[in-house]
Amino acid sequence: MVINTQGLSFTFGKQQVVKSLELQVPEGSIYGFLGPNGAGKTTTIKLLLNLLKPDAGDIFVFGQDIKSQRISILSQIGSLIEQPAIYQHLTGKENLLNRALLLGVPAQRVDDMLALVHLSSAADKKAGQYSLGMKQRLGIALAMLADPKLLILDEPTNGLDPNGIIEIRELLKKLVAEHGKTVFISSHLLSEIERMATHVGIINGGAMLFQGSIADLQAISKPLVRIETENTVDAANLLTRHNYQLAQVTDHDLFVPYISKQQMGEINALLNKNGLAVYSIGKQQKDLEKLFLDITQNA
Amino acid sequence: MKGFILSFRSEFYKSRKTLGFWASIMLPLLICVLLFVGFYSKSEKLVSYPPMVLWLQFAGAILAVMGSLVLPMYIIFIAYSVNSIEHRADTWKTLFTLPIQRWCVYAAKYFYAVFLVFTCLALFVLFTIGFGNLLSVVKPELRFDDFHMEKELAEIYFKLFLSSLGILSIQFLLSLLWADFLKPMGIGFVCTIAGVILASKGWEYAYLFPYSHPMQAIKTMMHRGDSDHAKQLQIDIFTKDVFVSMAVGVVVFVAGYFIVQRRSVK
Numbered sequence: 001m002v003i004n005t006q007g008l009s010f011t012f013g014k015q016q017v018v019k020s021l022e023l024q025v026p027e028g029s030i031y032g033f034l035g036p037n038g039a040g041k042t043t044t045i046k047l048l049l050n051l052l053k054p055d056a057g058d059i060f061v062f063g064q065d066i067k068s069q070r071i072s073i074l075s076q077i078g079s080l081i082e083q084p085a086i087y088q089h090l091t092g093k094e095n096l097l098n099r100a101l102l103l104g105v106p107a108q109r110v111d112d113m114l115a116l117v118h119l120s121s122a123a124d125k126k127a128g129q130y131s132l133g134m135k136q137r138l139g140i141a142l143a144m145l146a147d148p149k150l151l152i153l154d155e156p157t158n159g160l161d162p163n164g165i166i167e168i169r170e171l172l173k174k175l176v177a178e179h180g181k182t183v184f185i186s187s188h189l190l191s192e193i194e195r196m197a198t199h200v201g202i203i204n205g206g207a208m209l210f211q212g213s214i215a216d217l218q219a220i221s222k223p224l225v226r227i228e229t230e231n232t233v234d235a236a237n238l239l240t241r242h243n244y245q246l247a248q249v250t251d252h253d254l255f256v257p258y259i260s261k262q263q264m265g266e267i268n269a270l271l272n273k274n275g276l277a278v279y280s281i282g283k284q285q286k287d288l289e290k291l292f293l294d295i296t297q298n299a
Numbered sequence: 300m301k302g303f304i305l306s307f308r309s310e311f312y313k314s315r316k317t318l319g320f321w322a323s324i325m326l327p328l329l330i331c332v333l334l335f336v337g338f339y340s341k342s343e344k345l346v347s348y349p350p351m352v353l354w355l356q357f358a359g360a361i362l363a364v365m366g367s368l369v370l371p372m373y374i375i376f377i378a379y380s381v382n383s384i385e386h387r388a389d390t391w392k393t394l395f396t397l398p399i400q401r402w403c404v405y406a407a408k409y410f411y412a413v414f415l416v417f418t419c420l421a422l423f424v425l426f427t428i429g430f431g432n433l434l435s436v437v438k439p440e441l442r443f444d445d446f447h448m449e450k451e452l453a454e455i456y457f458k459l460f461l462s463s464l465g466i467l468s469i470q471f472l473l474s475l476l477w478a479d480f481l482k483p484m485g486i487g488f489v490c491t492i493a494g495v496i497l498a499s500k501g502w503e504y505a506y507l508f509p510y511s512h513p514m515q516a517i518k519t520m521m522h523r524g525d526s527d528h529a530k531q532l533q534i535d536i537f538t539k540d541v542f543v544s545m546a547v548g549v550v551v552f553v554a555g556y557f558i559v560q561r562r563s564v565k
């Protein structure tokens with residue numbers, strides 16, 4: 001495990017913001033840390049980076065205790081918390097050069113990073129004049145400057161346009177696949193995480209509601225058989241008469257809980273036998289978006 | 300130690316394009332140029348003065364401005380300036396997630412502020428000597444070249460530097476804790492006025508109040524007990540107000556570190 005927390009708790013005043021959190025982030029994963037706004041994501045990230053001191057619990061990063069090995073751990077982490085922290089009076093390049101100076105990274109790497117996040121042409125422009133998307137990209141370049149083993153990114157696609165979001169996503173996937181990095185990324189958007197994460201943790205009200213691989217998450221969402229026929233109402237009535245439970249009926253489709261492939265064949269045959277043309281039939285996972293809402297709302 | 304040096308260099312890199320940095324160079328230049336122009340245009344009235352009196356007049360005028368109001372206000376501004384870079388860019392959190400010891404980050408910032416104050420006062424010495432000698436070149440009737448007080452000037456400004464450490468530490472901590480300009484500025488301004496009043500009224504415990512120290516330093520620099528003119532130019536650097544200033548500086552600096560460490564980074 002790259003990140004492993006045990007009973008991690010934190011209180012702001014009287015409000016407990018993080019409740020006994022047990023994070024398990026495997027090496028080489030893209031771990032999507034999901035939760036609605038105010039769920040405690042940023043606080044958890046600040047605890048992981050030792051910006052806040054936990055009230056209780058332990059944090060191990062790369063198997064080392066953050067309390068005693070702070071410097072060694074931080075030297076292997078690149079992070080972006082909330083809005084990127086950028087000196088507005090310096091140019092994009094100067095921001096990177098300043099960080100390179102602090103981290104003891106050769107200046108050549110600054111140009112590589114600028115090229116990586118497509119800011120080479122704006123390198124000598126004051127960062128204060130950057131658009132939100134450019135600032136975000138500069139923030140990511142700053143996080144990756146020291147070539148860290150672990151990237152901790154707090155809502156990194158905030159303010160990016162669709163192209164920018166796709167670029168970041170591809171970049172993170174590439175870093176994990178080709179360079180063996182681990183990425184811990186927080187978001188309140190499941191759709192974003194779903195497209196790149198290998199592992200997911202869902203947090204709400206400071207407590208972990210689900211943690212596991214994307215496949216585990218999909219597994220707990222019960223699959224359905226989606227049927228598109230020429231007449232949805234007649235088909236629904238026919239299936240009900242034959243003791244099929246209907247999960248959902250819409251204008252164009254109807255849904256039956258999935259049991260087996262054979263069952264799908266039987267449904268198809270039944271409908272055809274009764275003169276209802278089947279346009280399409282297939283197994284479908286329950287929408288993760290709904291699952292996410294179910295999980296966070298039922299807590 | 301490496302972390303401290305890296306952080307210190309980074310402070311320079313970050314601030315070299317800010318007003319805080321340039322103020323340390325422009326302030327002594329501006330004041331000395333103004334005095335130079337004043338002496339140049341009123342040279343006929345000054346011709347009769349002996350060289351030593353000329354120097355005392357010239358350097359004394361600059362010191363009088365500095366000691367009372369300008370130095371404390373400049374320190375308040377510098378302390379604000381080095382901290383506001385991080386407040387404005389919201390970069391405290393990044394500074395404290397770097398693989399550098401927290402105390403290095405804190406101490407480098409503090410000593411960078413000290414360095415700026417030192418640079419400013421050193422430039423005062425340099426410019427005072429430079430413009431004094433320039434006066435004797437452009438107005439040969441002013442005999443600035445017949446007397447030398449480089450050593451004394453350096454001692455006086457060194458004393459001023461030491462006497463400013465107390466204020467600097469306090470203002471540094473205030474500016475670090477508060478992101479806005481008005482709180483540290485307001486407190487600093489009120490304390491400076493109080494300090495000037497206490498020191499100029501000769502209150503016996505004024506030496507205990509850091510904001511009185513620059514003025515106290517000017518008042519106590521002349522060696523007492525000798526009526527002999529030459530000996531009067533002996534500078535007493537280590538007077539009790541200077542010791543108090545240094546002690547306050549060290550105590551607040553150390554206490555500030557623990558306050559910063561205990562405070563959560565937002």
